[in-house]
Amino acid sequence: MTNSTKPKVLTLDTINSNIRTVEYAVRGRIAIRSEEIRDELAHGKKFPFDRVVSCNIGNPQQLNQKPISFFRQVASLCENTDLLAEDKAELVSQLYPADTIARAKKILKTLGAGIGAYSHSQGAASIRQTVARFLLERDGHPANFNNIYLTQGASAGVQAILGLLTQSNKTGIMIPIPQYPLYSATLAYLGATPVHYLLEEESGWTLDIGSLKTTINASRAEGTDVRALVIINPGNPTGQCLDAGNMRDILSFCYEEGLVLLADEVYQTNIYNPETKPFVSFKKAMMEHPNEAIRTGLELVSFHSISKGMVGECGRRGGYYECCNFDEKVLEQVYKMASVSLCPNLHGQILVDLMCDPPRKGDVSYANYRAELDGIYESLRRRSKKLEGVFNAMEGVTCQPAEGSMYLFPRIRLPKKAIEKAASQGLAADAFYCEAMLEATGVCVVPGSGFGQKEDTWHFRSTFLPEEHLFDDFCANLSKFHADFLVTYSD
Ligand SMILES: Cc1ncc(COP(=O)(O)O)c(C=O)c1O
Known part of the structure; x- marks a missing residue:
């Protein structure tokens, strides 16, 4: 040859x-x-x-890092459904806490076709409803499960939304410096323009609104169509946590400048000084902003993931994003693009369900879940x-x-x-x-x-x-x- x-x-x-x-x-x-x-x-x-x-x-x-037992127990039962057959009930009850069995049955029932079938392209409706309840509990403000998209990790969500925002190489997206390189890499792939704003190291990697204004003005003067601001909170690689006052100013800035706010909140439970620097979500900050026009008009996307926190299930690839105040017609396009990939994987979706609705006080698995979670934290x-x-x-x-x-x-x-x-x-x-x-x-x-x-x-x-x-x-x-x-x- x-x-x-x-x-x-x-x-x-x-x-x-x-x-x-x-x-x-x-x-x-x-x-x-x-x-x-x-x-x-x-x-x-x-x-x-x-x-x-x-x-x-x-x-x-x-x-x-040891995976949380409750998550793995439910996930394994969803995978090996033979274990849920009547004739195995006694055997399985010796191996699995009762609430993990009940939960797996519930998930499988609401999924309908099990985990080997495609789900709805936005992710299973029942799991999106779990996410919506989680958001209501976390923020004290309702979320519409139709505006929630389950994803293969936050990365896929960020890529989808940056793709939606990019019209041409003149499209500018404000990203922090230093930043997690998912953003610069995706913008390079899409051919969009990164608009860098600097975080201030000496004051604890803080974000200064004045410098955001200077940056956006300079970029627009050069002909860039700046359309979105990315905030990573808590920060990666910088680890800082924004305070509520700063977040209010960021929301006002986005509204005044006509920007979509992309809030990457994958580290929301990795918070080490909760008394002085608690995590506040941008959704909550927006819903409690004094300006009603911002509450009802600012386009916000917030991202979360099963990879971080104490969950750490990076390999399962699960996450979600919530779109707030988006035009319905645009949401239809977001859905259309999600449907091109058919659906996010079901293993990741199930972990999103469990992360958003873990064992509660009084449940059989609660004490063990709490001990594992607190131990990691x-x-x-x-x-x-x-x-x-x-x-x-x-x-x-x-x-x-x-x-x-x-x-x-x-x-x-x-x-x-x-x-x-x-x-x-x-x-x-x-x-x-x-x-x-x-x-x-x-x-x-x-x-x-x-x-x-x-x-x-x-x-x-x-x-x-x-x-x-x-x-x-x-x-x-x-x-x-x-x-x-x-x-x-x-x-
Ligand atoms: C700030 C930030 N966003 C998004 C991601 C992506 O996470 P995943 O796609 O695993 O959910 C990471 C991963 O390290 C991250 O640090």
């Missing part, structure tokens, strides 16, 4: 050119190298460490404080506390020699630092340049997800690496 000499149809020059411009640092070059090292370790190659610690992504179960809080302290104790490093989310985003000041060496290798200085960290410790983090940062500042983002019994070693390794790095590159 002779090899084909026919030119490939698909080459780097012939694919969709927008795809070439997409960057996603969370799974970028350093993360790819970390996977290679993991493989090499497994094949006996020696490194100064014996395992790779993936702190590049908020993926709790990858770092052995308290541990995350302890780890976030400990790592923040470790970063702040490093020479030339400052780190704002994580008021929420799963990340810390320390600022690092690097010696001139390191910056020059990085440049000679065509790398950003923080990427160079993170690569050195990976090779020395096995810890994989993401350089600040992957999220965007103020010029001439360097950062990295690390999760605080490594297991608690390994956490002190993890912290000690990072401290030692940093000190050694400074010695190696001291001027």
Whole structure:
């Protein structure tokens, strides 16, 4: 057989050119190298460490966070429906708490066709009704289940809505700097224009309305049709939580400027100072805004996910978004586009149902559910404080506390020699630092340049997800690496 000499149809020059411009640092070059090292370790190659610690992504179960039992019990019964047959009742009642059996039966009954069939393209009506009740309980304001769309994780929802907003390459979407790169990547793919607004690190990554105004005016003056503002609250990678007053001003700004507000609220239960900085949803803030025109007229989309919080079911791909104050005709188009993918997967939908309606006081599973949830939460809080302290104790490093989310985003000041060496290798200085960290410790983090940062500042983002019994070693390794790095590159 002779090899084909026919030119490939698909080459780097012939694919969709927008795809070439997409960057996603969370799974970028350093993360790819970390996977290679993991493989090499497994094949006996020696490194100064014996395992790779993936702190590049908020993926709790990858770092052995235990799934919540109630969720898995109900999910497994929905999957293996034979266990719900009459003749298995006694056996199954010894293995599963009664409320998990009842719940699985209820879910299957309302789904009708079970989990192997497509559901409604917006997600099963019964599960959207659960989400609507959850929103009413959370915010004290009703939600219409027809305005709720279940998704394959928040990512799919964000992509759908950014797609809806993009009319041309003149379409501008305001995104924070630093930002979670889902936004920059999706805008690059769609060919829309990112309009960056800076968060203020020194004051705890706060958002200043004055700077939003300056940014939008400058962008519009250049001919960009700015149509939406993205807020990530609690922040990723920055971990800050907005207060109600600031949120009111953001809502007013959006209304006055004619912007759709996209509120990414996937970390709404990862809140570590609830007394001083509680989570307030944008839906609640909007419904309680003093201006009635805003309550009834501002177009708001809020996103949530089963991947974060104490749920951590990233691999199941479940989430939802709620559209408020949208034109009915536009909602029909949103539905049409959802129907092109037929439906979000049923495993994710079921977890959304369980997350939004977990065991309540008095239910058989409640005590265990509460203990598991509180155990994860308290541990995350302890780890976030400990790592923040470790970063702040490093020479030339400052780190704002994580008021929420799963990340810390320390600022690092690097010696001139390191910056020059990085440049000679065509790398950003923080990427160079993170690569050195990976090779020395096995810890994989993401350089600040992957999220965007103020010029001439360097950062990295690390999760605080490594297991608690390994956490002190993890912290000690990072401290030692940093000190050694400074010695190696001291001027
Ligand atoms: C701010 C933010 N939004 C959205 C997502 C996407 O989450 P998923 O698609 O798993 O729901 C993430 C994931 O890390 C995130 O950090």
